[in-house]
Amino acid sequence: MPTLRDVQNRIKSVKSTRRITSAMEMVAAAKLRRAQQSVEQARPYAIKMEEMLSNLAAGSTGEIIHPYFEEREIKKKTLVMVSSDRGFCGGFNSNIIRQAIHWLSENKDIETELVIVGKKGNGFFKRRQFSIAEYYGDWGGSLDYDKAKTLVNFLTTRFVLGKTDEISLLYTRFVSMAKFQPTLEKYLPIVPPEKNDESKSGGTADYIFEPNAERIYEALMPGYATTKMVTALTDSFASEHGSRMIAMNAATKNAGEMIDGLTLDYNKARQAQITKELLEVVSGAEALKG
């Protein structure tokens, strides 16, 4: 039977933990709101870009020639894994890591390498014998456009120089406030958009290209690659904050339940002690009466 003081100390410590988790929940909620906003605001640009690319493909005659479309025999694959820098976000990182391991085991017959975004993923894979080509950490839970560009530059140069033949992107898609979906997407080579696709904005219009389709591809593709990466990163950040909010909400509730239980224990122990003292007094008095 724990003493009164023990129970009291436990209650105090659980209470301070609850204060921390509920503060973290509130911070995550605020960050989530902002991240969600940036996900939504970035969407029109990404959609428009996709549309323009498919119009470009639909309107241009002949083969699309751009290094990002080049399909080679696959000797080496790269996986970009987007994890978080900080923990306390429930199953967020373990889900992503599980998917990454699955990918690695599926591709164990060929050479593979990892490019890791986020401290947590790096911490996991650093200790194991996987080849990590590059690591980008310290994002602070929000998008750093220049850093994203550096990452894209690294990947595209690596692909164009033939150091890898296929790059996939593993990140957590922000489906809704309560649904975060680990998603695996092909990043490079880019799958050329459907040629005979009757584009939404104008059917099979006869486009004029200034100066010509090739030059526009040249200008458009780096931006397209960046946009795709930025979309994945913003989604992942929003999911991270969402997961943290949910995890911390659960932790706060659990702490509350624990405090209730402990308070009951404390009251029981207190009453037991009072009863014991009363009994002692009464029996003492009885004894004196003789």
Place this chain on the structure above:
Amino acid sequence: MFLLSIVTPEKIFFEAEIKSLVVPGTEGYLGVLSNHAPLITALIPGRIEFRDADNTINLMAVSGGFLEVSNNKASILAEAVERADEIDIERAQVAYEREKNRLVSAGKAETDIDLPSIREAIERARNRIRVYKEGHK
């Protein structure tokens, strides 16, 4: 009248019916009026000028991007767009000086500094200063 939408990675910057549009294409400035033939072109740093429904002329600085015209709809995709009267001229000037110094020191040091990207940054800063001055005549 046709619909113009200017979209940046951060947000939809502008969307409304307008009367005419002039943009900096890679081959030089080009104008767009209603019922323009379908067109896709890349843009270089320069100014976007358009006449809106009330015949007011709007002036903006663009950092480069793309223009697509089809079915009386013009869309501009750009990494950065600023209205002439919202350009932070001091910041633009500071950026211009900084990049210019980088170019000078890069010439001396002969290290592997990314010259094209410095030139582009200079071009962008110069463009913003130019558009600002045009908007404040």
